[in-house]
Amino acid sequence: MSVSSLALHVPDNAALNTDPRGNLALLAAMTRGFARSGDFAEMVRAGLQRITERLGAEASSLFLIEPDSREIVCFACHGPVDVTDLRLPWGTGIVGRCIAEDAIQMVRDVRSDPAFAGAEVDAATGFVTRSILVAPLTVGDDQLGAIEIINKISTPGGDHLFSTEDQGLLEALCGAAALAIANMRLTARLVEQERMAREIELAAAIQRSLLPVIADPDFPIHGEMRPMHLVSGDFYDVVTRPDGRLWFCVADVAGKGMNAALLMAKTSSLFRCLSKSAATPGALLAAINAELCETASHGLFVTLACGLYDPADGRLILANAGHEPPLLHDPATGALVSLEAHNPPLGIDPSLVDATAETVLMVRPGQTLYVFTDGVTEASDGEGTMLDVAGVTGLIRACADVPPQARPVALVDAVLAGGRAQRDDVTMLVLARKDGFDA
Amino acid sequence: MSVSVSNRGGAHIVTLAGEIDLQTSPQVRDAVLDSLRQGGAVVIDMGGISYIDSSGVASLVEGFQVARRQGVAFILAAVSPAAMRVLQLARLDKVFAFQPDVDTALAEGI
Secondary structure, three states, X not given: OEEOOOOXXXXXXXXXXXXXXHHHHHHHHHHHHHHOOOXXXXXXXXXXXXXXXXXXXXXXXXXXXXXXXXXXXXXXXXXXXEOOOOEEOOOOHHHHHHHHHOOOEEEOOHHHOOOXXXXXXXXXHOOOOOOEEXXXXXXXXXXXXXXXXXXXXXXXXXXXXXXXHHHHHHHHHHHHHHHHHHHHHHHHHHHHHHHHHHHHHHXXXXXXXXXXXXXXXXXXEEXXXXXXXXXXXXXXXXXXXXXXXXXXXXXXXXXXXXXXXXXXXXXXXXXXXXXXXXXXXXXXXXXXXXXXXXXXXXXXXXXXEEEEEEOOOOEEEEEEEOOOOXXXXXXXXXXXXXXXXXXXXXXXXXXXXXXXXXXXXXXXXXXXXXXXXXXXXXXXXXXXXXXXXXXXXXXXXXXXXXXXXXXXXXXXXXXXXXXXXXOOOEEEEEEEOOOOOOX | OEEEEEEEOOEXXXXXXXXXXXXXXXXXXXXXXXXXXXXXXXXXXXXXXXXXXXXXXXXXXXXXXXXXXXXXXXEEEOOOHHHHHHHHHOOHHHOOEXXXXXXXXXXXXX
């Protein structure tokens, strides 16, 4: 708090609140000012100066209610004493009573009002508060604060007291100011939402860039990931080893939203990095688990199915940490084999993952392995009935003739067709071994 | 979804019912962690759960992790078939301690 000047500012009589047309002009000018964008604090200070001069008063302040603490805080002021940032507990002072009762207060002699709380400020600054006119700033049921006018200085031939005309003008000005403040806050919220939306879009773009780009239609593995929102807790990846064998994985982080997306990015990096040195999928799962457990939080875990596939002979080693069981389909026989998980999800406890728990199988020519997340099985129709594994097997059989590079997209489209709602991120990876005739 | 907490035999019983998903799982997390903060064993009565998604399971996993650090029992009791399918599919049946009902959990689990 500082005393900028203790000299009394005596306004020009011509500007005083005696002419209704002048009042309307002031109200119009201030409404226009509030509607303009720009420095809101500066706009409020200029507005307070005009109100003060118009009412023939000595000082004025605009108080706002702080949402969390419910304290009443001076946002801006005009006059010889700067009380900006002065904080009053809820209900304190004449301004506090005005806000608590949501009613204008006109106190012509503060010494006779026990609620007056400015004695300390007066003592510290030498300012003398004599009379107060304070009106609430309210929009609908939303209480924002109050504008307080201090010390009527003079009226031509008047009594140095605030009048009912002053009261009416202040109430009208408070209406315009309250709307301006509500608009300013709404704009600030929209700007913040816009900023967050841009950040999420950026995060989503980064996430998409973490997925592999497979342009070769003859490549054995293809995938599709469709987030429920912008960012995803799912991912899939494929890494080609120097010996020609392929690492692949499909993973699903518990939950949705930004925390799941961040853990997805971390797990994806770990998969890429640790697959370069891991000997087997089981060992890779154990290594990723150990890293995730070091920084686990909020119980977030990752289900992950990964494999090491040799396109030369179809040999596949699978390891599965709590993930939806992959399905091996043989169109020649119609058989669909479910390959169950052996380990619990990653990121729960370093001792829980058994590095030797693996499934070894040969993918014969014509057979296809489907690895997907529970967003596939949990897609539900209008009655809440989930697609489930039985529904997925039906779709796999129906899409068996779609070329492998187009099959993940076709399957995800089919999962989300028929009025089924997406309840989660949806990922589908297809590993197809060409049949013997065109291999 | 409903969450209620009671005390029996020095243990906290957290009773869950209905659908536990992204919207409702924070309530489960709060109830589980509040109970663990007060000390003593925690039994989760899961008989009334009709659906639980991965965010709900994550709340239980966090409870398991905190209980393990504190050296107290954390038991899932009367797990409904719907919830058990989810836990078994993710092989979380290897992680949690289970009891058929709350009474057995209190008598034998803690």
